[in-house]
Amino acid sequence: MGKTWVSRWREDEQLKPVIIAASLFFSLTLFFAVHRYYSFYSNTDHGIFNQVFWNSLHGHFFESTLSSSLSANVIHNGEIPSVSYHRLGQHFTPALLLWLPLYALFPSAATLNVLQVILMTAGGIVLYFLAKHYLPPQIAVMIAWSYYGANAVIGPTLGNFFDLSQLPLFAFGLLLAHAKRCWWLFWVLAALILAIREDAGVILFSLGVYFVFRDKSPQIGLAVCTISLAYMLALTNLIMPLFSDDISKRFMIERFGHFATHEQASTLEIIWSMISNPWRLLVELVSPIGKKLDYLLSQWLPLGLIPAVASAAWLCIAFPLAQLFLQQGDERFAITIRYAVALIPGLFFGAIIWWSGHQDKFKPKIRRFWKICLGLSLLFTFTGNPHRAWFFLMPDSFSPWAYRPLTVQWHHVDQVNTLLAQIPSDASVSASRYLVPQMSARRAVLRFPDVQFRDDQGNVQSVEYIIVDLWQLNPSQSVIKKERREVAYSVEHLDKLINSREYGVMGFKDDALLMKKGVESESQAMMGWLEFRQKIDTLVKGLVEG
Template identity: 45%
Template structure:
């Protein structure tokens, strides 16, 4: 009878987890595809699409879209170069694990499906991992918690990012550890390290847990040593060979400001952390609100159990500390991809807490009472509602205004109509042509070598010669709608309008089409009579707004 009840319980839990996985997959895939096709994806998705596309051509990790994010471009005024290697900015070789899949379906949408699939699969592996310790009902609750977590939902609904691989890889490695599948465990550790240069902190945390728990002390010491050697080797030897600006990015960008230095090396940073830890601690204490909210959001879907789970702090604590010490605490956004890296350790720690403690070689699991199950379910629902209200990556732009005062809201019919206008224009651009576009178009045109973001129109080609793009496409309608509430959009709107004015006046580019606030220009082409008339009429209506923005940017300069 007991065995029958257990089988029924297991079947019910499996069904619940399966339904949660299907719901998560369909919910996330539908929203991310809708966001993409209505031109709300941004340059990050296009960046990875271009990396995959270039890698298929043998130009591994080359991207013209990432070079503008390097310190040489930001501080040195360097233009985009099509030979820039992304590994010099973030070391993510494990991303190419999925290149064979992309080769079968070489399109940006493939990355959307891949990301949702990876995260969905991670929840199923988590259930299998939980079953190593827990009964089916508690294991099912933990898996459902994963699918309801804002730190999982938010980054999944965002642009493609390398960290989307981490939950699946870490859960799989921990499951292999429990099964003692060493043939699988060690390759997975290598893959985890290859996800990101900072993923070594996750492996280091796993090692600390194994040492303190005394389960595999020598293995834990090995993992700690491997992670330290890996991070120092990658950031000091490998990445500087790819891009000479690495020391200005990692970890100086993250920790350097606390030490009032611009040239400190990784080794010096580590030494100062050891000898001057109070500088970092004071930074966190001085701004307690944001870290506290972040931790509450991370713990909410698990009913805050990770707060009292030592293993959770061991595994995720070092990466979490790195985030808490981020410059200005700007990385503490629960919907950012970095939040997903904290998730595996918290959930594994929750599994171990629920498994209870050993006493006289007997295991005493924590009981799941009906009352706490209701509280836990309520926490999951609140987490889902919070995810929707935070509107991650503007996914719910058609439900939630991006700004209330002033009101900025775009309805579905408006955006669908506008998206059709954009698509009709970019479809006219040849596949091999060089282009510069506003960022929402980048994911749709990134299967090419020469693409940059407006208002830039120059790039460095394969021979390092300065070139101008053949086509320019500017979505001024979108920028104009958002400029009232967002200064960055306001300034981009101004710069793009001024750029089009300049290009047309210099006759270096001609306007081929202008419709619904979207301009298509081509180098050395004559203006289409109807398009230039439409542009001049639209431009006339912008004069007061352009003058106001000009005065904001140049208060002492008259409008030209």
């Protein structure tokens, strides 16, 4: 009888260091990611996904008031956010339904942190077996270690839940299925990659280009390219507009508005604008050259810079890299946010293919250099404090000094939790962004200062509760300019609501304010708020004037 896969695993001595690395990655990222959530460092994006899961669990698939608040109809047309808004008009993410049974067992925003860590960890295990198909076990182990030590893997895993966390598992699985010629699994995983989100087809298209030019399966490559391109164009131009106009009115303009000639543009119009002006396309691809080289070096570093000289890596990342470099804004250059994960499959597979043709170069000097690069990647990840996941280990700033001890942060958490406990689980809520995730498992939740929504009957309602944590954004606590200005913005809106007597102050603890619709303010809570206003008034004026 042939050996079972379990027995083969047990006999694979090289698997043990990979399992150790995977266990360390899983344990540490899980601890810090979950701790970050319970410490009130997760924010609106995490709440959006949690509300999508919660609504889907209750039969309202992919609906979200939080996403509605960010829609083109609300931002550009001044409409009221709706509880029945389908997020599929912004991001088409049917693959999320795969994990709905897990969420049903543990319906909590923290479950999404756990799911994300599981997905990213599993991706590294599949990567090891993919590398081992092409390479000796020693190099395959180094490839797996590089994955678990990559800034572009660790950083996003520690942050808010994001849909691309499914990509490493699906993409490495697809590449392994291709190597094993297991075509049914290959096409299933290709479909799952497309189902991750509307632009995941760009990644699949790039892998198809590799199959055409570098692999012995050009017919498979052409099929992959054709299917992924057709799917993306049909999805963004025909299907997603059925849910909302966000693709043409918001996302394409926000990301590629410098290629648009009107206030709105479809994906086809943006693509045509790019290819009809090749000189501008080239300029946008390479400039600003310094930031783009720094970004690439950060991506190459854990692999010992090998992807820089690996033609397979360049083919596999060509289109997702172009998509990233052609966008607007500096956020795309952040190695620790979700966009960085789009390049992970292509970079690591490209490195595997390079090593398969240069195994003789795996010598002590090269191994030492590789390990040094991997160590630097881990060092830069730690010192970068991605998503402030270890705020209690590193200050937010050295000059000016800004540091929050763990005891201080958890005292604040305890205080705010007493206010959150007063909000019924089915009540409509408007919350400040660091409290949105905690409040997002409900039909109607908004990010403050939004307070009105359209209910299931189409009627406009004001939320029943408002909870705003100003301690987290306090100018004396935060050194981030955007957060400091948010205090002035929030205080201005809170003053209006209190003065209108539509809401009463129910509680004020540690700079966190709880208000309820249609009640009189409690005297002690109101006194706490007024004392806070006097204390912060000078700072707020300075922020507004600045």
